[in-house]
Amino acid sequence: MKINLTVLLFAFLGFISFSQERYNSESYNVTLDDLKSSTFVKDSTANALVIYEKGNSYVDKDEFNLRTEVQYKIKILKREGFNNANVIIHLYSSERSDEKATKIKATTYNLENGNVIKTNLNDKDIFTEKYDENHTLVKFALPNIKEGSVITYSYTLISRFMFNYKSWSFQSEIPKLHSEYTTSIPGNWDYNIKLIGGRQLFKNESKVEKNCLIVSRGGSADCSNSIYIMKDIPAFIEEDYMTTKSNYLARIEYELKTFQDFHGLKNDYTKSWKTVDDELRKDANIGRQLAKSVDTEMLLTPEILNETDALKKAQRVYNYVQDNYTWNEEYKIFKEVSVKDLIKNKSGNVSSINILLHSLLDGAGIDVKPVLLSTRNNGFATKIFPVISEFNYLIVQASIDGKKYLLDATDKYLSFGDIPFKCLNGYGRLLDFKNGSDWIDIELETPSAIQYKVQVNLDDKEKLSGNVYVKNTGYHALNSRKAYYPNKETYLNKKQDKNINIEISNHQVLSEGKSNSDFIETYDIEYENSLTGDNIYLNPFIIKFFNENPFKLQERTYPIDFGYKDMYFYSFNLNFGEAYTVLETPKDLALNLPNGKGQLLISSSLLGNSLNTILRIKFNEAIYAPEYYPYLKEFMNKIVDIQTNSLILLKRK
Numbered sequence: 001m002k003i004n005l006t007v008l009l010f011a012f013l014g015f016i017s018f019s020q021e022r023y024n025s026e027s028y029n030v031t032l033d034d035l036k037s038s039t040f041v042k043d044s045t046a047n048a049l050v051i052y053e054k055g056n057s058y059v060d061k062d063e064f065n066l067r068t069e070v071q072y073k074i075k076i077l078k079r080e081g082f083n084n085a086n087v088i089i090h091l092y093s094s095e096r097s098d099e100k101a102t103k104i105k106a107t108t109y110n111l112e113n114g115n116v117i118k119t120n121l122n123d124k125d126i127f128t129e130k131y132d133e134n135h136t137l138v139k140f141a142l143p144n145i146k147e148g149s150v151i152t153y154s155y156t157l158i159s160r161f162m163f164n165y166k167s168w169s170f171q172s173e174i175p176k177l178h179s180e181y182t183t184s185i186p187g188n189w190d191y192n193i194k195l196i197g198g199r200q201l202f203k204n205e206s207k208v209e210k211n212c213l214i215v216s217r218g219g220s221a222d223c224s225n226s227i228y229i230m231k232d233i234p235a236f237i238e239e240d241y242m243t244t245k246s247n248y249l250a251r252i253e254y255e256l257k258t259f260q261d262f263h264g265l266k267n268d269y270t271k272s273w274k275t276v277d278d279e280l281r282k283d284a285n286i287g288r289q290l291a292k293s294v295d296t297e298m299l300l301t302p303e304i305l306n307e308t309d310a311l312k313k314a315q316r317v318y319n320y321v322q323d324n325y326t327w328n329e330e331y332k333i334f335k336e337v338s339v340k341d342l343i344k345n346k347s348g349n350v351s352s353i354n355i356l357l358h359s360l361l362d363g364a365g366i367d368v369k370p371v372l373l374s375t376r377n378n379g380f381a382t383k384i385f386p387v388i389s390e391f392n393y394l395i396v397q398a399s400i401d402g403k404k405y406l407l408d409a410t411d412k413y414l415s416f417g418d419i420p421f422k423c424l425n426g427y428g429r430l431l432d433f434k435n436g437s438d439w440i441d442i443e444l445e446t447p448s449a450i451q452y453k454v455q456v457n458l459d460d461k462e463k464l465s466g467n468v469y470v471k472n473t474g475y476h477a478l479n480s481r482k483a484y485y486p487n488k489e490t491y492l493n494k495k496q497d498k499n500i501n502i503e504i505s506n507h508q509v510l511s512e513g514k515s516n517s518d519f520i521e522t523y524d525i526e527y528e529n530s531l532t533g534d535n536i537y538l539n540p541f542i543i544k545f546f547n548e549n550p551f552k553l554q555e556r557t558y559p560i561d562f563g564y565k566d567m568y569f570y571s572f573n574l575n576f577g578e579a580y581t582v583l584e585t586p587k588d589l590a591l592n593l594p595n596g597k598g599q600l601l602i603s604s605s606l607l608g609n610s611l612n613t614i615l616r617i618k619f620n621e622a623i624y625a626p627e628y629y630p631y632l633k634e635f636m637n638k639i640v641d642i643q644t645n646s647l648i649l650l651k652r653k
Contacts, residue, residue, distance in 0.1 A: 021040065037075070047078040050074050051177050053073070055182070058183070059185075067157065073151070091157075101138045106120070108149050121140055162189060162256070163269070166254075167253040168228070181227075182226065190258045202229045206225065209224075209225050234555065239553055242561050247379050270385050280431065296360055300317065314364070314416070322515065325409070337355065342356055370394055371396065408420060452543055456525075471518060503526045537649055570614070577609055581651055588604065589638070594628070600642075
């Protein structure tokens, strides 16, 4: 029987590697194996590793504070991981109470000449810094850090803020072997508990402890004691095409639903949407501003008011608000909202501008409703129960001739029916104070697209010149308009800088208006070719959609969120006349993502003295599940390779 020695060698080396990694991930105690282990095979890129961490939250039986005891044991694998020895504890304060951090202890362990050297943190090296009026930072840095060090630190948090029970993050920017959180919650407090991030718990157990909390006059409460454990948690590494990482970091969070004191008095903190709708209807910054009528005849021209086509009228009202009022870059959707001040000052926050848009459209006979949403950087809004504080943006939905349009007048370059990219975060809450609010999907039916048509001539003196026609739609057009109209000269200079081998001239923008749905431009080009003897080597992709693959992770555990469906088209037509013959053209290729989720096609055709090469790329989904990541990664590799290495070889006759 033949034995593959190479396979055996790798298996042996793998065994050695794993045998060298004998981390004690079940305890806070530092062992000799923790110090001797020097690698982490599961993630060779990791510069540090959490071997063990534990949090324990409970209500103090004497002072009724919420106490959280935490312990961390971390291995420093590389110099780049030294920053994990710099610890910051965030404390919240209000007019009524302050959080405190006590019993801070920290130790660095090193193995030197076979001896374990312990270096303790001195109290004088613990610093307190006021961050803002509601936040204080406690900072310290563990001493004597080296590659191979193991650090431990622990402290106790004391808080009077029971509204939000202490949350716990199982995942961070470095991998973890063991993350454990135990809680003891008296029955007086009833919380909505959310496990976020989609990762499975290794252990999730709860039991009731009778009479865990006893007060004077015979009052007592039972406690729900829970233990949550996750193991082998990969590092969370941010990459392109994602919303905020808070949507995906594995963690547990709490929000108080009800509190009942020992006299039986019960307070409800989680409300129904019916209750919230009623509160918003009466709210001075939302409902009352929406209810106030505006003088449309004073603000709008007769041309707009007399327009009989509902869609055209809505578009003109929208353009009026866009052109005459400026967003002050503030969100503050639930405060400082005043349509009256906006009309006077010509500037206001998000709610003021879009509520004015809502009122003018309503006054013009258009069916409109406001929509609350959370932007991509703000995280997903909770759907299970109302959490108004999670919303940070307001837009308008207009219904015209059976079609719905989402509108935002804060951006002067947006087309009618478009909303900012930051608003593409899945869903929003449509407010209807008569029939009740409801969730709506924030989805785009039409893909955004980039289209290039390059026409090039190669004369008998080996000079390449021609014309480029570009048409952008959707968000690609929006980005181009925002780059072009504020400073046309800068726009053209940047375009020239991106194409150093090409000389651009006669640049023209053919589309009209800074809020036109398309952006169309054309320009002439001259560029150099690569000449070797009688041969000319030419890459047809003088303009590239992707210069590199944005997907570089070994594994991605969160969705690939482009925000919208996307299309790319590139046509390169080369007229080489009678002086040359074609020896080689780019290789044809057709590639599909699984389940028809995307297509890649490159093809070339030769007709007489003309060669035409076409590249089509389609992303048929706005959001791809993590299991599509390896396919998208390879898909992008192919795109970059095609654009970089495609070749046309011509020879002089």
